[in-house]
Amino acid sequence: MDFRDSPAEAAFRAEARAFLEAHAPRDYAHAYGQNVDEDALVRNQRAWQRTLHEHGWAALTWPKEYGGRGVGPIEQIIWNGELARAGLGESIFVVGIGMAGPTIIAHGSEPQRAHLEPMLRGDEVWCQLFSEPGAGSDLASVGCRAVRDGGDWVVTGQKTWCSGGHYADWGILLTRSDPSVPKHEGITFFLLDMTSPGIEVRPLRQMTGGEHFNEVFLNEVRIPDANRVGPAGGGWSVCKTTLMHERMAIGGIELFGFRWDDFLGHAKANAERIDDVLRDDIGKLYTWVKTLELLNARMITKLGRGEMPAAEASVMKLAMARIVTEGGEAGLRLLGDAAMSKDGPWQDIFLMAPSFHIAGGTDEIQKNQAAERVLGLPREAETDRRVPYDQIPKG
Ligand SMILES: Cc1cc2nc3c(=O)[nH]c(=O)nc-3n(C[C@H](O)[C@H](O)[C@H](O)COP(=O)(O)OP(=O)(O)OC[C@H]3O[C@@H](n4cnc5c(N)ncnc54)[C@H](O)[C@@H]3O)c2cc1C
The missing domain is CATH 1.20.140.10 (Butyryl-CoA Dehydrogenase, subunit A, domain 3)
Structure with missing residues (x-):
């Protein structure tokens, strides 16, 4: 194992450190903790995101054609470490740039890619609407129902633990579009405009006193089919792309x-x-x-x-x-x-x-x-994998 940076890695680290020393905001606001002034948080982090974008540091691993730096995961890890060292490792743009953006690049349509530039500039804050009261570790159990109606989908259900949902402009949403097939096969993935009628965002108060995440209720929310990412019923493989990028994004947070x-x-x-x-x-x-x-x-x-x-x-x-x-x-x-x-x-x-x-x-x-x-132990048993979703007993 190499304990020290290679010459190329050391040069990249020095460039990152020099940029942060010259541009890091003195009053960076964090989303966690007590006494969070959320208006200041969003304003302040949007301004920092704009600075990152102007200097080419907004999205390291995104391809250059989409406004990224086009570098690999090693540079991303080094950059994450330098951000954490400077006390800037946590960002309200993590869902947009770390998860939604890479998912849209991999699976999205050309019109959906119009979101990429506003994400980079800090104009769009994104949230993740995956977890539900009955679906967390076993995410493929999502039940939030999406029904096709002409050119739209009508979505009804409850999401929970949605970080930053109260100030997000857009969300990535996992829904159950076909309950008659096994759970991984009946999921559809959408981009959700958080100003759509029928969305109710209820903050959850934490023991810090802050309200960092929310329950989100969707009551017959209409989503245009143009906001579907990937095929109807093919949302699980889209979601796997998001989760792979989430692991990378979370692994680097301070x-x-x-x-x-x-x-x-x-x-x-x-x-x-x-x-x-x-x-x-x-x-x-x-x-x-x-x-x-x-x-x-x-x-x-x-x-x-x-x-x-x-x-x-x-x-x-x-x-x-x-x-x-x-x-x-x-x-x-x-x-x-x-x-x-x-x-x-x-x-x-x-x-x-x-x-x-x-x-x-x-x-x-x-x-x-x-x-x-690592240990090569047998995979966990999954007794409901091939059972139609609507025949799986729900707790
Ligand atoms: C600070 C914070 C922010 C979050 N932000 C978001 C967000 O923005 N968007 C979003 O969609 N979600 C978010 N989440 C939700 C998070 O992804 C889930 O809480 C997590 O995946 C666990 O799911 P759960 O809470 O439903 O717990 P469950 O899955 O119900 O688990 C309950 C307990 O059972 C254990 N357990 C479950 N399955 C197994 C198993 N197979 N083997 C052994 N033990 C098991 C778990 O370890 C846990 O102890 C956030 C959570 C936190 C704490």
Whole structure:
């Protein structure tokens, strides 16, 4: 495994770092945490996205013909690392640029590709309307019903956990268009204008006090057939493209503001509170941070050799969730009584950490991936795979 950048990688890293040092906004607003001023968040991140676009950093892996930089996953990983280092790793454009855009490039029609430029410029915020109360880890169980009516589809159902749905302009939507066939075969994928009549977005309050995600109710929402991506009933393979890109996008996000160097500074400033137990826990935390760095290096090495990483992204996601959880706890313990106050970066990290074990695939699902693809254990049984959707018992 190569622990250091190749000359080309080092040059790219230096270019990225120089750009960020020259242009990074001083007052970057984050979507997570407490006391989020959402108007400022959207305004501020739209402006940063425009700057990225003007300088050719808006979408690294998109082909040049669609306004991207046309580089590979190694550069994307390096760029994600540099963004996180600068405290800019989290973006409200992650669904648009990281998931919807690549899906439209791969499966969309020419008119649908008109969305790509506004995504890059920061003019369109996108959200993901996949999860439902009865479909999360088993996403192919979506039940939100789409019925063809002339040139439109009429969609009725409930989505949940929709991050940023309350300020999104557009959404990518998974629906059940044919319940009479097995679950993977009756799904249709749409682009949804979030201003369409019949959409009700209800924010869900988190324990941080913030309202980062939403339940979304669709009540006979009309979607033009022109907004269908891929064939009717062929939405699952479109969705797999989105999920593949989501893994890449999530793998690169910053750890809700947790950075080892900040933590170390915090620990040194509060050294009098470090007893033997906390010293031991900080040692374990450091081991996880180093493990993540090594997994990252392994992924880059594999990609550099033209090999596809197997379950590295899953193991990295597990490590990231653990670092945020243990880092947030240790950060609070270093604060002593002051941890009882609600405000502060360590409180934010602590309160957001549990969601990291769920979002983008739960810990158990990541472990399943590692079990099957690293350890070679048998695939999980799927007893309902060939059963028509409307004959599967619903909980
Ligand atoms: C912060 C955050 C943001 C999110 N944003 C979005 C968004 O913008 N759009 C969107 O569509 N979704 C979003 N999600 C939803 C997320 O993708 C789902 O929560 C996730 O896929 C898990 O689904 P679920 O919540 O339905 O849990 P379930 O799938 O019901 O799982 C419940 C429990 O059962 C376990 N489990 C389930 N299946 C298995 C299995 N096969 N083997 C072992 N254990 C299993 C799980 O690990 C979990 O512990 C977000 C979630 C979070 C936390």
